[in-house]
Amino acid sequence: xxxxxxxxxxxxxxxxxxxxxxxxxxxxxxxxxxxxxxxxxxxxxxxxxxxxxxxxxxxxxxxxxxxxxxxxxxxxxxxxxxxxxxxxxxxxxxxxxxxxxxxxxxxxxxxxxxxxxxxxxxxxxxxxxxxxxxxxxxxxxxxxxxxxxxxxxxxxxxxxxxxxxxxxxxxxxxxxxxxxx
Amino acid sequence: xxxxxxxxxxxxxxxxxxxxxxxxxxxxxxxxxxxxxxxxxxxxxxxxxxxxxxxxxxxxxxxxxxxxxxxxxxxxxxxxxxxxxxxxxxxxxxxxxxxxxxxxxxxxxxxxxxxxxxxxxxxxxxxxxxxxxxxxxxxxxxxxxxxxxxxxxxxxxxxxxxxxxxxxxxxxxxxxxxxxx
DNA sequence: TTCCAGACATGATAATGATCATATGTGATC
DNA sequence: GATCACATATGATCATTATCATGTCTGGAA
Numbered sequence: 001x002x003x004x005x006x007x008x009x010x011x012x013x014x015x016x017x018x019x020x021x022x023x024x025x026x027x028x029x030x031x032x033x034x035x036x037x038x039x040x041x042x043x044x045x046x047x048x049x050x051x052x053x054x055x056x057x058x059x060x061x062x063x064x065x066x067x068x069x070x071x072x073x074x075x076x077x078x079x080x081x082x083x084x085x086x087x088x089x090x091x092x093x094x095x096x097x098x099x100x101x102x103x104x105x106x107x108x109x110x111x112x113x114x115x116x117x118x119x120x121x122x123x124x125x126x127x128x129x130x131x132x133x134x135x136x137x138x139x140x141x142x143x144x145x146x147x148x149x150x151x152x153x154x155x156x157x158x159x160x161x162x163x164x165x166x167x168x169x170x171x172x173x174x175x176x177x178x179x180x181x
Numbered sequence: 182x183x184x185x186x187x188x189x190x191x192x193x194x195x196x197x198x199x200x201x202x203x204x205x206x207x208x209x210x211x212x213x214x215x216x217x218x219x220x221x222x223x224x225x226x227x228x229x230x231x232x233x234x235x236x237x238x239x240x241x242x243x244x245x246x247x248x249x250x251x252x253x254x255x256x257x258x259x260x261x262x263x264x265x266x267x268x269x270x271x272x273x274x275x276x277x278x279x280x281x282x283x284x285x286x287x288x289x290x291x292x293x294x295x296x297x298x299x300x301x302x303x304x305x306x307x308x309x310x311x312x313x314x315x316x317x318x319x320x321x322x323x324x325x326x327x328x329x330x331x332x333x334x335x336x337x338x339x340x341x342x343x344x345x346x347x348x349x350x351x352x353x354x355x356x357x358x359x360x361x362x
Numbered sequence: 363t364t365c366c367a368g369a370c371a372t373g374a375t376a377a378t379g380a381t382c383a384t385a386t387g388t389g390a391t392c
Numbered sequence: 393g394a395t396c397a398c399a400t401a402t403g404a405t406c407a408t409t410a411t412c413a414t415g416t417c418t419g420g421a422a
Contacts (some may be wrong), residue, residue: 059327128310133313385403
């Protein structure tokens with residue numbers, strides 16, 4: 001019988017955290033080009049991973065909120081390929097990369113949870129991509145609903161959902177109104 | 182000193198493959214709801230992962246071509262959450278899940294490569310998402326170029342790139358023409 | 363209660379791209 | 393060389409959405 005790993009990896013990671021850090025809005029956790037020395041978990045607030053473009057605009061690669069691990073892939077890189085900035089005041093736990101890798105090596109269970117975590121992230125990131133290939137608000141919402149098992153978003157969340165779908169709030173409101181009619 | 186793992190995980194996986202399978206166009210590798218029993222690597226051809234929707238349309242979650250591992254996340258699931266169908270004739274290697282997991286357990290190096298592979302997939306999937314949140318062809322191409330270090334796509338690839346960007350070929354050709362002018 | 367910020371709602375306009383139609387170029391095959 | 397498939401190219405039209413403007417509603421703070 002195959003045992004499927006479960007449990008929240010972020011929590012396991014937090015148990016091993018070495019430091020905590022309070023970040024004010026606008027504070028940087030790291031910059032592009034910095035050496036990767038730690039693994040970070042956002043406990044509260046919001047930290048965004050952004051990659052500045054040549055033309056001055058920026059791409060947001062990840063928007064990390066409660067219990068989200070930041071820039072997982074950087075664990076295996078020498079330097080960061082993006083900036084991390086608190087877009088809201090945030091509380092961040094951290095663990096040195098060497099300690100993290102040592103944990104992976106010596107703790108089989110921890111290592112498996114890490115893989116499971118990464119696999120889940122792959123899955124949800126792929127799904128998000130596919131939602132965004134849809135061109136109309138209607139199709140994107142349909143795809144999103146399939147992903148969340150068709151529970152309609154509560155009114156307070158509409159704006160956030162609209163952002164996840166990559167559409168303007170107005171367009172989203174209109175689509176929701178259309179569905180009620 | 183931290184050793185960063187490198188090498189192609191798919192190749193390591195193929196070395197351990199137990200079976201090979203030739204698939205005709207349109208043939209299914211597995212269906213939604215099937216028990217996960219194997220890990221698959223596409224050697225040649227194309228296999229697509231699709232998730233049928235209520236309205237009859239389908240979401241394509243992954244389009245696997247040469248040396249791509251199929252549905253990584255399914256390794257940790259009991260059943261598949263999507264269909265896998267060859268959209269072109271394909272050659273697929275497979276390894277039973279139990280053997281795969283056993284390899285992960287006993288071979289530290291293999292296990293690390295697996296994590297590195299997953300981390301890279303997370304990274305590229307996230308990047309793809311962010312490209313797709315851009316609304317105009319121009320912005321999407323800019324973001325894509327930043328990702329591939331600004332090497333312009335060769336003419337034979339344009340159609341493929343257009344698809345990656347989630348825009349129609351025509352719109353893509355026009356944008357490329359605009360940039361030459 | 364009063365005030366205020368922010369989400370929700372809706373109309374008008376302009377920008378943008380999907381789609382359809384059609385044409386050109388190019389490499390492979392016979 | 394003739395032919396075929398397919399990528400590239402370009403024009404015209406139409407559907408859709410972003411954006412701006414403006415207004416309403418609701419929950420929390422004073």
